[in-house]
Amino acid sequence: MRTRSLRASSVSTRMTGAAMVVAVSAALTVGILPSPPGTEARDLRLALVGCSVVCVLVWMTVSMRARRVGGVELDKPARPERRPSRWLPLLLAVLLPLASGAALVQAVGPDGDQGRWVAEVYAAGGEVHEVPIDGVVSGARPTGVNVNGTDEYAADVVVTLGFEDSPRRTTVRGARTLGVPQRGDTVSVLYAPALPGLGGRYHGSGFFSGGGAALLWIWAVTLFAAAFGCGLLDRARVHAARRFRGDVHGVAALLLGLGVLCLLPGAFFQTPTWAGWLLSFLAACTPWLAMTWVVKRLQAGCTAGASSSCSAT
Secondary structure (H helix, E strand, O other), rough: HHHHHHHHHHHHHHHHHHHHHHHHHHHHHHHHHOOOOOOOHHHHHHHHHHHHHHHHHHHHHHHHHHHOOOOOOOOOOOOOOOOOOOOOHHHHHHHEEEEEHHHHHHHOOHHHHHHHHHHHHHHOOEEEEEEEEEEEEEOEEEEEEEEOEEEEEEEEEEEEEOOOEEEEEEEEEEEEOOOOOOOOOEEEEOOOOOOOOHHHEEEOOOHHHOOHHHHHHHHHHHHHHHHHOOOOOOHHHHHHHHHOOOHHHHHHHHHHHHHHHHHHHHOOOOOOHHHHHHHHHHHHHHHHHHHHHHHHHHHHHHOOOOOOOOOOO
């Protein structure tokens, strides 16, 4: 019966829609958090993005099939339309800035030669090691940072790194220590034991040494946009946007796909600083462009009388 088909389609679209929301939320949450430049973090993000794309395609396919079923229930009286839910506009108000923030976070990290070196070290299985100082080869200079009443100093130091072929003494430039560095103090050094040719470099353990300042700005703007957007999205319009239309959701999905493509060069290659931020900025704009397209198309449909759910209930 057509009634059963309609019910099955409704259940299918809701289930696939919920799976899509969960997958996208997980991908954006992981994307906006800081992560080391190793391949494991990149593979996790790509896996979540791939899962989100699959869920979106499944939802679109099920929704198109549901629209082809069409029809109305003839054996039961028409039910009054349910009031649009409150949680969906709130969720959308959070996911939109979260998507932009996650795109911008992809540009945060080591740049230029340092970025290429860090990527090579992590690709070779490198890690951060605490190694003792064998000697100080330059005068210690204060960095202006004070931690719990102790000044931080920077100096060039000599350390012994445990490479796989044999231990090697290496000079680490700009190593930082709390207090004036002395023989026997430890410093954090990033190196790959399997590739002694890459050497080792000081690895700052502070939050701001790894792009924390940029992360804080991105998080602050994301939180502000989410809080501000919660009071702007109209429940009736968001509810109307749930009903799939190829000319609306299809174009929006293409825009979001372009945003994902903008982030792929930075995931697989060491791009220049300006290129990384430019691509991330373009990707951050695509969620808002997609939302603008959906709103404009729905408004055009309402004006032409093509939709019956444009007005608030």
